[in-house]
Amino acid sequence: DAKTTQPNSMESNEEEPVHLPCNHSTISGTDYIHWYRQLPSQGPEYVIHGLTSNVNNRMASLAIAEDRKSSTLILHRATLRDAAVYYCIPPLIQGAQKLVFGQGTRLTINP
């Protein structure tokens, strides 16, 4: 099974961009990379996912390395509401959609 590695915590300032890294060196060629985040006392919420090329949505951008062994979640202008734990999820178990959560990165946003 593919594993992911993320920094335990990161800190940034409000209205500045944030780059959250994730290493997934054992990923296979057809595995998607998923990101979720969990705000305090809430269930996780989907952020973004991608396979090979960079992806953008209203919440964030996902930059995937050419060798796919790492990716970076980009919040273009962080707000206080973006303070959360961000999870880079190993590829879904094929056909089962089971998400396995690691420890994630706790993002703190300073006003």
Place this chain on the structure above:
Amino acid sequence: GAVVSQHPSWVICKSGTSVKIECRSLDFQATTMFWYRQFPKQSLMLMATSNEGSKATYEQGVEKDKFLINHASLTLSTLTVTSAHPEDSSFYICSASVTTIDNSPLHFGNGTRLTVT
């Protein structure tokens, strides 16, 4: 967007009693739902996969007789913590997907905080 609702959002019960937690998909049907629990300062741990019309599939180390899961309809799964003890106090979260297509996003409920006294 797809909404998953959990009820109750919090519950306090006495040791030895049972507690039922509901997970509903409000605007879509979900043949599969997932149950997680989360202890303070820790990540989510998958407990079981709830399958509509069939038995749940439990992860290793999760007692199926203690955590009863029923998925009687396409929009409702329930988790019953039987004979609860203080060590069962945790944050329980369910999730569901709109489709069964691999890699489609999962939608999570807002969790149920269980405190056993």
